[in-house]
Amino acid sequence: MPNMNHPIVYAPERRIRGDIKVLSYDSVDLFASDQYSLRRRGWLTDAVVTFAAQFLRDELISDDKRNMVEVLAAAVTECIKFINPMEQAVQDIGLSSKRYNFFLVNDNMNPSMIGGGTHWSLLVYDPRRRGFVFLDSRPSVVDSTLQLLADNIAAAMGLEHLPIEMPPCPKMDINGDCGVYLIEFIKGIFKQLNEENFENPYIFEQLSQDDINRSRKYWFCKIAELGSKVSEIN
Template sequence: MSSAVVLSYHDAVIRQSDIDILKTNSWLTDSIIGFYLQYLEKEVYMNNDFLFVSPEVTQCIKSSNNSEIPVFLDPLNPRQYLVIFFPLNNNENVYSSGGSHWSLLVYFRLENIFYHFDSSNDMNDLQATALATKLQRYFDKNSHLNLKEGNCLQQSNDYDCGIYLLCNVDNVAKVVVTHRKFNNIPRISKDDVKFKRASILSLIYRLQKKSINS
């Protein structure tokens, strides 16, 4: 039952096990995060200069040699986007999903600045620095890495890091679209986090109903 497919959405598949995760206080999986980022790309920010990189591709970049990174990024044509979002976790195994913490790395390409939004006392600092260093060499190997700490609300539990990640994605995207602002992005609110699981569940059911009726 837990493996039953609830929704197929572009390249994302949501199963009953993902629904169960969203209904409880559990760590978000790659599939949930990947689904939500695809939704933003396909339906919310279609005409904006945003690229939402999947958790799987981010993990491959993080775990690959510099010479291999174009294999993963070139098909995405990243140089045509102004803002690129990377969902980052601390999993060290490229061959499987896992890890214990999510955070968000955002690259503002024209400014050549990376911001790292970490909801748990910079737990992913080493991973963010390693990933940003590789990405800097890919985008502009002749310039120095400029990695800054994003203004990030801190989580009060050990399971909501993925929720904070998605709320931070929403927040950065909205601020950039509304104010064309790339620095001093304000923190998300506790209410953003509080209602996010229910919001994602509602979105899944709405898209499921739309798919059935189409």
């Protein structure tokens, strides 16, 4: 376990003078720099991937099934990665082994900085399988960092060491698109769960570069649309 004598700090990429907030959604504040990360080949910020995952949950999962699904913000996943799972801060998250828990994972290895890293992937706790499913848009293996995160999550839910499956999934062609793939993975799984395909919701269509570019444009415009609605209300 990393030395946690120094405090965890939240250090997102929006350290830009004059950066303005464009939208608040659920637990996420999005700034202009977050929105701009959706431009072609941009590395998506933690705020964007968290917003997209939470928005998809609200849009794709019907009310009667929503209590089956939990989306953990990227910053929360980072805390679980680096903090002892028995610490009160982790226990207060309230992870349930009866839900599908979605963890937005980046490869940051600095326990004093949340919001770092250069690659996004998705870890899902599946209550039907009583184990984890790991989806990565680049070739990967279950390394010690991923195993530590999975073990911490399991311990926080009061479970022992759990298996990690790696089903086939689309792979990216351009570095920097990993966050968009993560969002597309979540969208596909949510659709399957809402259709009650609990046996195997990890079924994905192939994604072309045009699909990825369209997804970037969609989320850029969605943030602008929701932000303008909030401005009109206020």
